[in-house]
Amino acid sequence: MTTVATVSEDTGYPYALSHLDSLESEAVHIFREVAGEFERPVILFSGGKDSILMLHLALKAFAPAPVPFALLHVDTGHNFPEVLEYRDRTVAEHGLRLHVASVQEYIDAGKLRERPDGTRNPLQTVPLTEAIQQHRFDAVFGGGRRDEEKARAKERVFSLRDEFSQWDPRRQRPELWQLYNGRHAPGEHVRVFPISNWTELDVWQYIQRERIELPAIYFAHEREVFNRSGMWLTAGDWGGPKEHESTETRQVRYRTVGDMSCTGAVDSDATTLDAVITEIAASRLTERGATRADDKMSEAAMEDRKREGYF
Amino acid sequence: MTTSTQSAELLAATTLLRFATAGSVDDGKSTLVGRLLHDSKSVLTDQLEAVEHASRNRGQEAPDLALLTDGLRAEREQGITIDVAYRYFATPRRRFILADTPGHVQYTRNMVTGASTAELAVVLVDARNGVVEQTRRHAAVAALLRVPHVVLAVNKMDLVDYAEPVFAAIAEEFTAYAASLGVPEITTIPISALAGDNVVEPSAHMDWYGGPTVLEHLETVPVSHDLTGCHARFPVQYVIRPQTAEHPDYRGYAGQIAAGVFRVGEPVTVLPSGRTSTIAGIDLLGDSVDIAWAPQSVTLRLADDIDVSRGDLIAPVGDAPAVTQDVEATVCHVADQPLTVGRRVLLKHTTRTVKAIVKDIPSRLTLDDLSQHPAPGQLVANDIGRVVVRTAEPLALDAYADSRRTGSFLLIDPADGTTLSAGMAGASFAAAEEPPAADDDAEWDF
Numbered sequence: 001m002t003t004v005a006t007v008s009e010d011t012g013y014p015y016a017l018s019h020l021d022s023l024e025s026e027a028v029h030i031f032r033e034v035a036g037e038f039e040r041p042v043i044l045f046s047g048g049k050d051s052i053l054m055l056h057l058a059l060k061a062f063a064p065a066p067v068p069f070a071l072l073h074v075d076t077g078h079n080f081p082e083v084l085e086y087r088d089r090t091v092a093e094h095g096l097r098l099h100v101a102s103v104q105e106y107i108d109a110g111k112l113r114e115r116p117d118g119t120r121n122p123l124q125t126v127p128l129t130e131a132i133q134q135h136r137f138d139a140v141f142g143g144g145r146r147d148e149e150k151a152r153a154k155e156r157v158f159s160l161r162d163e164f165s166q167w168d169p170r171r172q173r174p175e176l177w178q179l180y181n182g183r184h185a186p187g188e189h190v191r192v193f194p195i196s197n198w199t200e201l202d203v204w205q206y207i208q209r210e211r212i213e214l215p216a217i218y219f220a221h222e223r224e225v226f227n228r229s230g231m232w233l234t235a236g237d238w239g240g241p242k243e244h245e246s247t248e249t250r251q252v253r254y255r256t257v258g259d260m261s262c263t264g265a266v267d268s269d270a271t272t273l274d275a276v277i278t279e280i281a282a283s284r285l286t287e288r289g290a291t292r293a294d295d296k297m298s299e300a301a302m303e304d305r306k307r308e309g310y311f
Numbered sequence: 312m313t314t315s316t317q318s319a320e321l322l323a324a325t326t327l328l329r330f331a332t333a334g335s336v337d338d339g340k341s342t343l344v345g346r347l348l349h350d351s352k353s354v355l356t357d358q359l360e361a362v363e364h365a366s367r368n369r370g371q372e373a374p375d376l377a378l379l380t381d382g383l384r385a386e387r388e389q390g391i392t393i394d395v396a397y398r399y400f401a402t403p404r405r406r407f408i409l410a411d412t413p414g415h416v417q418y419t420r421n422m423v424t425g426a427s428t429a430e431l432a433v434v435l436v437d438a439r440n441g442v443v444e445q446t447r448r449h450a451a452v453a454a455l456l457r458v459p460h461v462v463l464a465v466n467k468m469d470l471v472d473y474a475e476p477v478f479a480a481i482a483e484e485f486t487a488y489a490a491s492l493g494v495p496e497i498t499t500i501p502i503s504a505l506a507g508d509n510v511v512e513p514s515a516h517m518d519w520y521g522g523p524t525v526l527e528h529l530e531t532v533p534v535s536h537d538l539t540g541c542h543a544r545f546p547v548q549y550v551i552r553p554q555t556a557e558h559p560d561y562r563g564y565a566g567q568i569a570a571g572v573f574r575v576g577e578p579v580t581v582l583p584s585g586r587t588s589t590i591a592g593i594d595l596l597g598d599s600v601d602i603a604w605a606p607q608s609v610t611l612r613l614a615d616d617i618d619v620s621r622g623d624l625i626a627p628v629g630d631a632p633a634v635t636q637d638v639e640a641t642v643c644h645v646a647d648q649p650l651t652v653g654r655r656v657l658l659k660h661t662t663r664t665v666k667a668i669v670k671d672i673p674s675r676l677t678l679d680d681l682s683q684h685p686a687p688g689q690l691v692a693n694d695i696g697r698v699v700v701r702t703a704e705p706l707a708l709d710a711y712a713d714s715r716r717t718g719s720f721l722l723i724d725p726a727d728g729t730t731l732s733a734g735m736a737g738a739s740f741a742a743a744e745e746p747p748a749a750d751d752d753a754e755w756d757f
Contacts, residue, residue, distance in 0.1 A: 015538045015572070015604045019327035019406040028596060028608035029567040032548040036621045036662060060596040061608070064561060065553035147399045154394055160728075169394065173730045174424040174645045177719045178567070179659055183728025197408055199399045284356040
């Protein structure tokens with residue numbers, strides 16, 4: 001975008017920024033603060049739209065130099081193949097370094113046990129926190145947004161985690177102006193959320209404006225799915241459907257990308273970004289309410305997981 | 312998020328307003344926030360269902376909209392807001408980030424947190440009680456933090472028969488008080504958050520009121536002003552040097568413009584060194600531009616190869632701040648451990664963190680009547696006071712009154728990294744009154 005194009009014409013104020021430009025500028029500032037203050041930062045990268053957006057912002061923040069951070073993917077073992085393909089292609093295209101922490105390896109080694117419901121999202125915490133310790137990452141970028149969930153709405157942009165990666169919501173540092181305090185003791189680290197202030201619609205509008213490529217599962221396509229607790233889950237090797245559940249082919253798309261065992265698809269005709277944005281703007285459900293089983297476990301499911309080290 | 316009828320308009324370019332709400336526990340702040348979110352159709356079905364479900368489990372008949380923002384277990388258990396919650400909503404005209412700050416006096420630091428990034432503050436009063444101590448405290452914090460726009464929402468008008476004289480008296484008292492603090496713009500609106508009067512929809516009960524509803528005002532208040540009169544300020548965050556075949560000699564200074572406007576060709580000074588150069592180029596996230604302004608994140612290239620690093624400040628030649636090691640400021644103390652004279656701290660100002668020592672705490676502010684309590688010895692959590700700090704290295708510091716971004720700083724505990732205080736350089740209020748001398752004439756001096 002050129003400067004001229006970012007001026008919001010209907011405001012009458014020559015130096016007004018559009019809301020997307022404000023959010024972009026803030027996120028870039030956060031990326032650069034971390035680059036300036038930390039030794040070993042890493043970007044959590046799942047191949048979902050929020051982490052794709054983060055990587056895009058990081059690329060812009062340091063252009064024309066390369067992104068000075070590695071990526072870390074917590075691989076649940078139940079990923080969408082299209083997303084893994086996207087991940088590897090992106091890493092190669094931008095010459096990035098990728099670390100992978102594998103839930104499957106932890107299960108195979110007997111260090112984690114499969115849950116009876118087959119959901120692997122909560123199992124990510126241990127491989128994530130151990131990877132952080134092992135690589136001595138001191139700043140870990142996450143794509144969490146405050147509009148996603150009420151516990152996330154309480155999290156700081158710079159969120160100090162102790163040596164066990166735990167979050168203590170009652171001991172958070174006040175966050176004043178744009179002065180982020182990243183001081184931490186050895187062994188501790190800071191979770192950093194550059195897109196805290198973005199909403200789902202902001203993310204999609206920005207993806208459209210910047211013409212950012214996404215994995216195909218975000219757009220309407222035919223898929224073999226089955227219904228479990230009111231959500232359309234992808235049939236596959238990960239453990240669905242069970243005997244009493246039956247599959248059918250529907251035209252669907254995904255609003256979030258997570259573990260296949262708990263990420264539901266929504267019925268959709270939206271095959272383009274324009275159509276996706278129109279659908280989201282009209283939706284009466286939040287993205288997590290529509291498509292995430294793990295958040296429905298209890299009123300404080302996210303808070304409890306975050307306390308343990310989840311992002 | 313919004314309804315389908317609004318969706319097409321929503322895709323047009325809109326601006327962003329960050330605002331904060333402040334009000335005492337029973338002033339109906341949660342109801343106002345709930346009403347804004349609900350009536351602007353920003354609460355989605357599954358969120359409302361979750362709130363209804365939780366409310367029923369607690370034996371409440373009506374959905375408790377406070378549960379939308381009270382996101383922590385402890386908050387829901389106690390039914391109070393402990394921490395700032397950020398909420399997001401949109402209308403076709405504007406996007407909003409709402410810092411919902413707890414009202415209780417012990418959470419003054421949280422109001423400071425919310426107000427530090429706010430361009431507007433909504434102060435709520437109960438029409439039956441009028442301006443009370445807590446109202447004055449909120450107005451003082453908004454003035455201290457230099458929030459550009461303040462809205463007084465006189466709530467519960469339904470309980471005073473929608474009587475104009477009740478509103479007029481409260482509005483007049485508040486306006487006089489806030490103006491004396493130097494609040495630049497005050498808007499007063501009579502509302503009933505519970506009944507929905509003048510929050511999103513104009514009230515049918517108050518024909519005598521001709522002003523905007525709360526939402527209309529939020530949608531139209533200017534979010535940026537003419538920056539050409541501002542002192543331009545650029546704290547250097549990071550030096551970008553690709554050293555690649557494609558860009559062998561690129562050397563750019565990355566940062567977010569803190570104030571004002573920068574143009575290519577403009578002569579600049581780099582502080583604290585005082586070296587001068589000219590802006591050779593401005594890169595706006597990959598695109599070359601001729602002009603850039605606050606708060607854009609850009610990369611400046613200079614014509615001369617001079618020493619510039621993170622923590623330096625670039626400003627126009629002839630309009631640079633003075634460089635100093637002696638900082639006089641007002642601070643809001645935000646940590647549980649007290650701030651004492653002689654304490655060694657770190658001071659974080661823009662992108663620069665330096666060692667510092669607290670030389671003096673001349674006074675503590677009593678927010679209720681704005682009197683200065685001399686020589687308090689220390690500041691404890693939620694105290695606001697004057698401090699004198701000596702830094703180990705020079706800082707290019709503006710008065711907070713001139714620049715919220717380059718006049719603010721943090722004091723940090725060097726031992727464990729705790730944020731101790733939020734600092735604002737220079738005089739505390741626009742009136743710039745010095746703390747009165749201690750009236751110890753009547754005391755024996757030996």
